[in-house]
Structure formats: C-alpha cells, structure tokens
Amino acid sequence: MIGPILALAATATVPSPPLPPSPAASAPVISAALTDTTVQVKSDFRGARIVLYGAVFDAAAKPSDVVVLVRGPEQPVRLTRKQKVVGLWLNSRPVVFRGAPGFYRAASNRPLEDIANFGTLRRLGAGVDHLPINAPAEQHIETRYGVRDVVVSSLGPDYYDWRRAVVRLKEKAGLYHEDGRGVRFVDRGLFRAEIALPTGAPTGVYRAEILLFQDGKPVSSRARTLTVEKVGVERALYVWAHDRPWSYGLAAMAFALAAGWAASAAFRRD
Amino acid sequence: MDIYLPIAEVAVNAPLIVLLGAVVGFISGMFGIGGGFLMTPMLVFLGIPAPVAVSSMANHVAASSMSSVIAYSRRRAVDLRMGGVLAAGGVVGAFAGVELFRWLRLLGQADLVVSVSYLLFLSVIGGLMLMESLGAILRRRRGDPAPPRRDRRPVWLYGLPLKMRFPRSRLYISVVPPLTLGAFVGVLSAIMGVGGGFVLVPAMVYILRMPAGMVVGTSLLQIIITTALTGVLQAGRNQTVDIVLATLLLLGGIVGAQFGARASARFRAEELRAILALIVLLVGLRMGLGLFLTPDEPFVLLSGMG
Structure with a gap:
C-alpha cells in the first residue's frame, strides 16, 4: 500500500485538486470525508444515515475500484443452535465467536469478488464472508497426518454453518450489510457512499476504511472515524x-x- | 411516536407500550395477579431483549400491584400478617432465583427453562382452575346446591410446628406451608419474570384455605415485596432495568389496575376464575409451542455474555 497522507478533506466539487506532495507524485491516491463524524443517540433516535464523499486522484487515469469498509466496536457473539432431542427443540451448548464487529458494512462500486481475489479480500477483511470471526474457545491445535499446527475446531464440519449463522443473524438485525453497488461514482474520480446505521447500532468508535483498488490490488487507503454516542x-x-x-x-x-x-x-x- | 430506550437500546412505539401496560394492569387489578406472565412474552415479541423485559417488568408489576393493593386494603381485604410470612419466604426465593437464572443463562439453557416452566405451570394451573370454576358455574346454572364446603383443612397443615394465628384470615396454622409457598413463588418470579400471582392465588385458596375475600389483596402484597426485591437485584446484578420502558408501562398499568380492581366487584368469583384460567392456559400453551415446532432459524443469538 502506498501511504502518502493527503491533508485535505475532499469537498464535493473540486474539479482539479492539487496533487499531494509525495515522492511518488504519479501514484494514485484516494481521499474521503464523512458528512458527520459523530452520531448522537437521543430519545428520538431511529437510526442515522451518513454520507461519505471521496475522490480518486490518479494522473494515469487507470480503471479504479473503490471499497468502503465500516466497522463498529467489536462485540463477542454468543450463539446457540436448536436441536431436536426426544421430540423437543432444545438449545445446544452456547458457542462464543470473537472478532465480530458490532456493525459492519462493505460498500463497493461493483461486487467485491469482481474487484479483487479471495486472498486479498480475506487479508483485508473485505466482505461479510471474510470477517475475521472465529470461535477460539472451540479450537485447538494438533498434528494431523504429520502436519503440525493444524487448527481443529470442536464444532467439526458444522463450523461453517455456525459462522454463516453469525453473519445471517447480524444481517437480519440490519447490523451487517454488503452492497456491491453501495459506492457510486458521481463524476470523474468523485464518489459517494451512504452508511445506514440501524437503531440497534452499538455505541462507540467506528472506523471507516476507504480503499482504492487498481488491477485487483489495493493501492491507496484512507481511514476515517465515526463516533456513535448517547447524549x-x-x-x-x-x-x-x-x-x-x-x-x-x-x-x-x-x-x-x-x-x-x-x-x-x-x-x-x- | 417512537421512543429510544437507553438500556434496551431499541426504539419502541410509546403509545403501544402504554396501552399494553394498561391492558395488563387491568387484568392485574381484576384478578389480583402481577400480570408478568402476559407482559414478559409480549415485550419479547415486540423486540425488547428478554433480560431487559424480565427485569423492567418487575418495576411495572410492583407499581400496578401497589396501586391496587391500596384499594384492597381500604376494603380491609389484605391479611398483612399472612402477606408478611409469604414475603419472607419470597425474599429467600428471589435471591436464590436470580442466582439460578444467571447460572442458566451461562449454560444457554435459560430459554428452555423459561419455556418449560411456562408450559408446565401455566397449563397445569390454568387447566385445574378452569375445571373447578366451570364446575362451579354449571352447578349454579342448574341450580344444584353447592357441594358441602370442606372446611376440614388437610391434616398436615396442623401437624407442622411453628403455628401462628392469622386473625384476618381466621386461620391458626403452621408458618411452614406459607413460607415454602412464598419461597417457591420467589424462585419462579426470578426465572419466569412474573410476580407469581397465578401460583399464589390458587395455592392460597386450595391449600391454605384462606377466605376468598382475603386472597387477592394478600397475594398482591406478597407480589409487591417480591418484585420490588427482584427489580432492585436485577438492576444491581445485571444492569437490565430500563427505567424508560418501566415508566411507559406503569403509566398505563396503574390506571388500568384501578379500573380492573373496580371491575372485579361486578363479576362472580367463579366467573373471574374461569376467565383467568383461560388466559393462563392459552399463554402457557403458546409459550410451550416453541418446544415442539421446527424453528425457521435453528441458530439463536444469546444476549449478553452471561
């Protein structure tokens, strides 16, 4: 990743922005800002809609993709599964998943899997399938077939069902969302995305990561924070x-x- | 008119919650029960997290019971001494129940225990009450003479030690049965998020053989003391009491309870018992249904970390 820091928060209508001074002046750079940096939760709070504006500065004008990842404060998830035992639906032992953000939204100008390959998305945690959610208490490391340090989950082959259920239930509550059309280019190099916070959005500091992709590689990124607080x-x-x-x-x-x-x-x- | 609840962290429709409080308050004042067994499932159905519903309900039940117990005490229909003995048992039961509930939540089995308790207690008690009260109504319709009142109380009630005089109820019995009953109801109140009136009222009628006129007022007194303690314990131990939710509920609840207490005077006792039995039975069956139906979503998120 190239990291020249742009000290300018892009306003919506800069036709030809000054290029930032950097050793690689020709390197593409992304810039973004949020319309609000704090969300106040009051008695009439019914969720909020935050607009993110940004611009891509690229002298070479190569085809660019923009991915916006918003993560809320981490909240461990306790999950149970209903199982039929002698005709009755009973709860299984609860499983704790860690690494799950309390809010997650991935927006991009086209579906994530078209922008980058599996490994890149996994490394960046881009997309609900690539969130670093796991159940450490269920895991142990052992040697199998002579291979050392194999991570084995006591949930066995059902592990992925459990993990998918975390995402599915969070999506149902409006807390997780992936939108392959969530970033719109409104003008040459100028883009816009909306972040919808549901009423159940946790309070705390949210981190928005704005990534510029070219040829399937992240070439520039910016980070913005958003604070959701009760007042x-x-x-x-x-x-x-x-x-x-x-x-x-x-x-x-x-x-x-x-x-x-x-x-x-x-x-x-x- | 939506309002955001600071502890539950959800938005609810304020007039709807006030109305729910009023309806449950009416039922509470009419039958001398806390109404928690109706309120808790409905709040959960409206999307309020179960621990918050159970805890905040305690405040509402205490308030509406308070508002109707005063009406009963003016009619001299409260046996303070019996209420005190029941409540002493209730205090022990509530402490034990709150700890038991924490342990069950840790195991992830709180849902199961709640469903099974609802199914078991509500349908057995509802069914028994319904049979008894329908029998009484039919006998009256046919003009049959009432069966001879079995004034002979069970022998064991007299065989136990620590006898005490309850002049209001015209009883001279051991304190062990009311203490045990109070403790049992205290445990139920913490686990099921109820006041326990639906257990207490029939037990006072059929086991302790208290005069019918004293039962409702006295059970309300015991409910106030038990739920007041449960409410404070839940706030202190679990931080799950939502004061905004409780206030909305009790706005409707205290008014509803007043009308309920007055309406109860217009019905015959056996008719009241039949209606209550029907409500109890339906709620019990509805809560237990979840155990038998195949769930749409096999996975459930548990709130809190235990």
Missing part, C-alpha cells in the same frame, strides 16, 4: 445504570412504588 438524558440514565447500578435500581423501584401509590390516591372515590 442528554439517555446518556445520563445509561451511565447511572451501569456505574451505580444499586442506587439506580433502588431509585427506579422507589419511583415505581410512588407512582402506584399516587395513582391509587388520585383514583380514590370518597
């Missing part, structure tokens, strides 16, 4: 409930009992 009353209640849970619990119960008593007093007929 106002929502934040105060959340912090209270988590930092001083006992006083919160007592206050909540006292309030409930007082409300019940007040209602009965208000409805008293005499």
